[in-house]
Amino acid sequence: MKSKYKYILTAASLALLLAGCSDSNNEVSKDLEPTAETKIIVDELNREVEIPAKLDRVVMGSILPYFSTWFIATNSTEEIVGIHPNSFNAASHSILKDISPAILDAKTNFIENGEVNIEELLSLDPQVYFEIASQENTVKKLEETGIATVALDTNTDSLNPLDTLNRWLTLTGEITGVTDRPAEIIAEGEANQQLINDTLAEADIKEEDKPRVMVLQYHSDGEISVAGTNMHGNRWLNATGGIDVAADDIDGIKAVNMEQIYEWNPDIIYITNFTETQPEDLYNNVFESQDWSEVKAVQDKKVYKMPLGIYRWYPPSGDAPLMLKWMAQHNYPELFSYDMDEEIKDYYSRFYHYELTDEQVEEIQNPPSEAAKY
Structure with missing residues (x-):
C-alpha cells in the first residue's frame, strides 16, 4: 500500500514534520530543493527522500535481491558496506563474488534475529539504507534516527516478471546518475x-x-x-x-x-x-x-x-x-x-x-x- 506521507530523512526535518502534524490523518508534503551535495528522489512508498549526490556507503536490509540490481546498474559493489545475512549467503555462493569480490566485504551484523540493530547500523556510517516497502515500521524507526531510507516495493499488479526489476533499475539510475546500463538491461x-x-x-x-x-x-x-x-x-x-x-x-x-x-x-x-x-x-x-x-x-x-x-x-x-x-x-x-x-x-x-x-x-x-x- 502506498503511503500518502512524504518524509525528509534528517533529524531536523523530522522534528519540523512532527511539529506540523496534529493527527496521523493529515497529509504532509514538503517541496525539497536539491543542493550541490544532495538530490531528491521519490521512493516506492511515494516518499521524497533527500540523499547525497555521490554515494560511496550504502546498506541494504530486507530487500534481499536489491544488491544485485545495484551491481548491474552501476557495475560495482564497492559502495555496499552492509547487506542482509540472507543476501550475503546468496552472494557468497554466487558468481558475483568472482566478478565483484567487494560484495564479500559487506557487513551483516546490523541484522539480529531479523531486526535492525540501529547501533550496529550506525557504526557502518551509511549514507543511504535500502529497505523493503512492506517493513514500514522499520522504515519509520530508521527515519527517527535520521538515516536516509529508500523503500523498494516487491509487489506489483503486473503479470510481467520484469516489472519489479525494471522499476528498481530506473530508480537506481536516478539515485546514482548511471542510466545507460539500466536502460540496456531493460531493453534486453x-x-x-x-x-x-x-x-x-x-x-x-x-x-x-x-x-x-x-x-x-x-x-x-x-x-x-x-x-x-x-x-x-x-x-x-x-x-x-x-x-x-x-x-x-x-x-x-x-x-x-x-x-x-x-x-x-x-x-x-x-x-x-x-x-x-x-x-x-x-x-x-x-x-x-x-x-x-x-x-x-x-x-x-x-x-x-x-x-x-x-x-x-x-x-x-x-x-x-x-x-x-x-x-x-x-x-x-x-x-x-x-x-x-x-x-x-x-x-x-x-x-x-x-x-x-x-x-x-x-x-x-x-x-x-x-x-x-x-
Missing part, C-alpha cells in the same frame, strides 16, 4: 520476452498442450509450500507459456499436502533457491513422509532447480532476462533450441564484462543447497 529483457511471445504465437500452442507447472517455494521433511498467484513464479510461468497448477487454489504462498500435489499432478516442477531441496531429492524420494514417485514431473525427470547467477533467478535479479530464456526452454524444449550455456556466457560478457568458464556456467545452473541457508 523486453527483447527476450518478445522472442518468446513471437515463438509461442507462431507455434500456435493450444491451451491443453501447455505444460502444467508447479513452483515449490519452500520444502523440507515437514513442509511443502507452493507459490501461486501474485508471486514471481506465477509471473515467470505467464511469461513463458506455462500453466500454473496452483493458480486457482493459492494466492501467495501456502503449505499443502501430498494429496494436493497428486491432484495437481504437474508436468514440470521448479524448485526455488529459498529451499535446500534439489531435484535428486524428489527423484530419490528421500523425504520419509512424502512419496513423490507418483507425480508426473518426477516420473518424467522434469524437476528443475532455479539457477543462481549474480543472485537467485526466482525473484527480481540482474539475470532476469536470462531467466526468461531458461524457463521458456524447459517449458518448450522443442521450440527454443538455443544453447543456454552460450546464452549465459554471452550475457555475462556483454553486460558484466566477465568471461565465464564452463565450470561457472554449470555452477550457475546447478546451485548448491547451501545457497539457501542463512
Whole structure:
C-alpha cells in the first residue's frame, strides 16, 4: 500500500514534520530543493527522500535481491558496506563474488534475529539504507534516527516478471546518475520476452498442450509450500507459456499436502533457491513422509532447480532476462533450441564484462543447497 506521507530523512526535518502534524490523518508534503551535495528522489512508498549526490556507503536490509540490481546498474559493489545475512549467503555462493569480490566485504551484523540493530547500523556510517516497502515500521524507526531510507516495493499488479526489476533499475539510475546500463538491461529483457511471445504465437500452442507447472517455494521433511498467484513464479510461468497448477487454489504462498500435489499432478516442477531441496531429492524420494514417485514431473525427470547467477533467478535479479530464456526452454524444449550455456556466457560478457568458464556456467545452473541457508 502506498503511503500518502512524504518524509525528509534528517533529524531536523523530522522534528519540523512532527511539529506540523496534529493527527496521523493529515497529509504532509514538503517541496525539497536539491543542493550541490544532495538530490531528491521519490521512493516506492511515494516518499521524497533527500540523499547525497555521490554515494560511496550504502546498506541494504530486507530487500534481499536489491544488491544485485545495484551491481548491474552501476557495475560495482564497492559502495555496499552492509547487506542482509540472507543476501550475503546468496552472494557468497554466487558468481558475483568472482566478478565483484567487494560484495564479500559487506557487513551483516546490523541484522539480529531479523531486526535492525540501529547501533550496529550506525557504526557502518551509511549514507543511504535500502529497505523493503512492506517493513514500514522499520522504515519509520530508521527515519527517527535520521538515516536516509529508500523503500523498494516487491509487489506489483503486473503479470510481467520484469516489472519489479525494471522499476528498481530506473530508480537506481536516478539515485546514482548511471542510466545507460539500466536502460540496456531493460531493453534486453523486453527483447527476450518478445522472442518468446513471437515463438509461442507462431507455434500456435493450444491451451491443453501447455505444460502444467508447479513452483515449490519452500520444502523440507515437514513442509511443502507452493507459490501461486501474485508471486514471481506465477509471473515467470505467464511469461513463458506455462500453466500454473496452483493458480486457482493459492494466492501467495501456502503449505499443502501430498494429496494436493497428486491432484495437481504437474508436468514440470521448479524448485526455488529459498529451499535446500534439489531435484535428486524428489527423484530419490528421500523425504520419509512424502512419496513423490507418483507425480508426473518426477516420473518424467522434469524437476528443475532455479539457477543462481549474480543472485537467485526466482525473484527480481540482474539475470532476469536470462531467466526468461531458461524457463521458456524447459517449458518448450522443442521450440527454443538455443544453447543456454552460450546464452549465459554471452550475457555475462556483454553486460558484466566477465568471461565465464564452463565450470561457472554449470555452477550457475546447478546451485548448491547451501545457497539457501542463512
